[in-house]
Amino acid sequence: MSYIQLKEEELPVIQQNSDYAIVAITKHGVALARSLHEKFSNSDLYYMSKFETGDELSRRIQMFQGSVRMLFPALFPVYKGIIIIISLGAVVRMIAPLLKDKKTDPGIVVIDDKGEHVISVLSGHLGGANELTREVAAALNARPIITTASDVQGTIPVDLFGQRFGWQWDSAEKLTPVSASVVNEEKIAVIQESGERDWWMYDTPIPSHIQRFSSIIEALAEEPQAALIVTHRILNKEEEVILGNGVLYRPKVIVLGMGCNRGTSSDEIEQIIIETLGELQFSIKSVKAISTIDLKKDEEGLLKVVEKYKWDFKYYIPPELNEIAIDQPSETVFKYTGAYGVSEPAAKRYSGVEQLVLTKKKSGNVTISVAVMDFKDI
The missing domain is CATH 3.30.420.180 (CobE/GbiG C-terminal domain)
Known part of the structure; x- marks a missing residue:
């Protein structure tokens, strides 16, 4: 198997297959990263070649040789978020020269070597690091560390809903108004016909203004103000009414x-x-x-x-x-x-x-x- 060669002043060649990257450099970190990669299907995994196990090709895992610091210039421009199992101080020093703007920098999340804490480091809001932190922590049963004061409300992140499972939304057109409805605690319908069911990421119960339904017709009868629809089906004309203020998600099923x-x-x-x-x-x-x-x-x-x-x-x-x-x-x-x-x-x-x-x-x-x-x- 070929490895990514990391050299000074030379941008490495990587293969982006997903929206998020996971990077690890230690024995325990690699084991944790492999476990997270299985649970977080919308991710690409990178780790040092000395930890090769033999199944990397079939799992599309990419291995590298050289200093991990030289991997990040290739990851920054192409990934929405980067999940790094390296000490926080080391991560800060390595990514500092790459930082440009909160509107363009990827979300950076750091996990400790034991997988006990998941820390939102960079681009918490616009880059989605805060919600990515919650998603990763939920997948690892770890503690999310988020220091942004306005992110303590604890509700559904409409733009990242189901990201750890690889769900895709059909269109971004209604992401903003539906997000506003969720934050403002309007009557929200979550309609799920297929896909993973454990999408609620918090220890607290789902708020009363968010109701779960198994069909669109059932939800329409309750006249919700906004909807999140999770299905692999193509909607018919009658069902498309729900998209007036709704986001349609495609689970990988x-x-x-x-x-x-x-x-x-x-x-x-x-x-x-x-x-x-x-x-x-x-x-x-x-x-x-x-x-x-x-x-x-x-x-x-x-x-x-x-x-x-x-x-x-x-x-x-x-x-x-x-x-x-x-x-x-x-x-x-x-x-x-x-x-x-x-x-x-x-x-x-x-x-x-x-x-x-x-x-x-x-x-x-x-x-x-x-x-x-x-x-x-x-």
């Missing part, structure tokens, strides 16, 4: 089980994915992963699509796929691959669900199955 003939182009694979999601009325922003058999781990078309959309890519050996009960086992597929199916069991194994939304569809050179991950109520 869709798993695509896929098989294809050798040499299938990325264009064909991508087109079939788009068509299939359109038929299901699902948003492509909610796709989390493509899963397949290990025979396809180097399939160029699949790899190009995964890289384009920054999706997870997981492949299984035939015995792992054969452990999964499927509706359409195939002796022919078994003859050539050693597995009785590819797309169907791969989707089920990754998602953890027993029932697929789409069991299997063959189109051209591609076979596709679709699962929606199920997160139980807390």
